[in-house]
Amino acid sequence: MTRNLVVAGFGGQGVMLLGQILALAATEKQLNATWLPSYGPEQRGGTANCTVVISDEEIGSPVVDKPMYTIIMNNPSMEKFEKMVEPNGTVILNSTLITMEPKRTDVNYLKVPANELAEQAGSQRSANMVMLGVIGWLWKDIFTLEELEQAMVEKVGDKRPQLVETNKKAIELGYEFAKNII
């Protein structure tokens, strides 16, 4: 089993955190995990992204140019990453913010109103956690919802404990959303 994922969006949308939580959850499960951030010039133009690889084998390249999964949070990232996705791969896009029409016919699109669901959970800033919930449903063969929530608490609990409840709710809303449309 090897899964890889690129998460892309504006700086500040928590795309790095989302990737780290997944890598952390994998580490806790004794799986191998790599998390690779974009840094330097790649961050210009409003996009930040990270690549996560999770495997029960030794991980080869942490660099992935044809991801199996992508979570895309805004238009500029859509421009850049939609074309990279592996054929038959999955594009999870934030339909609240992405106005661009999907261009490909050989990948699966999952439109998630991430900001709206996050708003319901208590804060638009938890849109990344909605997406974590979505990936949680898609990767339910690897993680339980509780395992992802626990990794989230570990990652943000100390610094921003006030976000924990909102985040949990957002993860659950994302999970339910994915469950209902797939």
Next chain:
Amino acid sequence: MSERILMKGNEAVGEAAVRAGCRLYFGYPITPASEIAEYMAYRLPQVGGTFIQAESELAASNMVYGAAAAGKYAMTASSSPGISLMQEALSYMAGAEVPGLFVDAVRGGPGLGDIQAAQSDYFQLTKGGGHGDYHLIVFAPYTIQEVINIMPIAFETAFKYRNPVVIAIDGLIGQMMEAVEFPYFVNPDEVPLPNWALSGKFRHGYKKNVNTSLELDPEKLEAINWRLQAKYHEIEEKEPRYDYVGVEAPETLVVAYGTVARVTMSALKKMLAEGKSIGLFRPITIWPFPGKALAQKAVNAKRIVVLEMSAGQMIEDVKLNVFDPNKEYEFHGHPGGTTFTPSEIEQILRG
């Protein structure tokens, strides 16, 4: 058994050094190595160590020189332009036979270059870099776990041969996070103080120790240099490290190290599963270069593919060691701006 944790490469460098017994770190900020200094500034006071932010790379490297000449595990970390400045201390330390650990998070050059992952310090690290006939011992790990595994070996090797050691990584290894474990914790009090350490005569039998790279008598300097060469030959015999993944005597032999080797692994495994006659030879020490082992693996190879994040530096050592003009040598490089992608390498390897 230690627990597995998710850790950033640069922080793992620091933690590994602490666990290897290093309590003295001297640094100067530079991207993409600054997080190593930041981690040590936070971590060393917790274990009774000292972090100093030096006024320059010149000062930082010479502080390492002083502390190591005093017999202690000491280190600094920097990135290519900073390492250029440290060549002064490195040459002196090699000449005066002072150990010490230097981490180079290699970035694009020449000059200020950029901050992206690169391997274009190969020449400066493996061929001497500074003035004089000397070599640094250079490890080039390809995963964060390998950085961790190498760290205690790096310090031990430095002290065993009384020679500076470099661990060459890059911004990619430094910035990424990976599930790792630290299978050791060395108590620095249990690391014996060498008898050559500058520590006050009372610590070593009341006979004075002098540490110098100066010898104005030309015949004596020549003798010293031949003795150093003998040491380097011994290191070349005993210390080369490499990894090989592939079929026994491949038709296509890929040579790559560090991040490039890791990115290659994905395509390699795919092609091996298809039954292709291919193998990846990965030097773990780039000096001493594992040339003999490489030559053996290359015996049946028709095609030798060298991949580097430079314009072609290690390829010189590859050709020198394979030493066969009838083979087809192929170089592909990314000189410090972008990184190889798995698909790109797959395309290259499929020819």
Next chain:
Amino acid sequence: MKIVYERPKTLEKVVNHYCPGCHHGILHALIAEVLDEMKLADKTVGVAPVGCAVMAYNYLDIDWIEAPHGRAVAIATGIKLAHPDVLVFTYQGDGDAASIGLAETLYGAIRGVNVTTFMYNNAIYGMTGGQMAPTTLLGMKTTTSPYGRDPKREGYPVKMAETIALQDGTAFAARSALFNPRAITETKNHIKHAFELQMKGEGFTFIEVVGTCPTNWGMTPVEASEFAKNEMVKTYPLGIKKDVKGSETR
């Protein structure tokens, strides 16, 4: 018979390489005397510079390291952190400490590194054959200021003791000389005081010593001493510039 003076035990019984009339030998002997008196020779590490004193390690029976040009205080910083119980001093010339090593020396003071720095100021690069130093006097001819040091062209002599004294990490900064017995006694007092402060962990201690270079000044030893006494001190006034423990110990 009472012995009133003997050769310091820590001063090696070898012939040194300094020129006749050079004051380096006196400064070496003074440091040796103080180390003997304070019984510190066995727990001292000296840092030799690049310059005339490059082989200082041959002259005192203590642990020594020979530093790259200008980096003595950085080297000393590393040694002191490795062994905080050891007395560490750097022995440098004006070019080493105030030109190529200005950053390292000044940072010894800024950081309050608990080591002692000696800077032998003879206004010239002696080892390399008489080039202009950062401390060369205005109007003084050297091989690289053949028309005399003109501040418009070559800038002004650097005042190290005063500069070091300005830094908060400095415990002691002084300038003394070696041109007569009184000056020598004063220098010895500074050395002793600086070492005491270091052993108490007070911070950076700096002793600038106005010396001579008869060879490159083109003078006899006596003329050189007179020049130091009459000319050098006009630009480099002697005295203590800073002393954090002055009232207590002196």
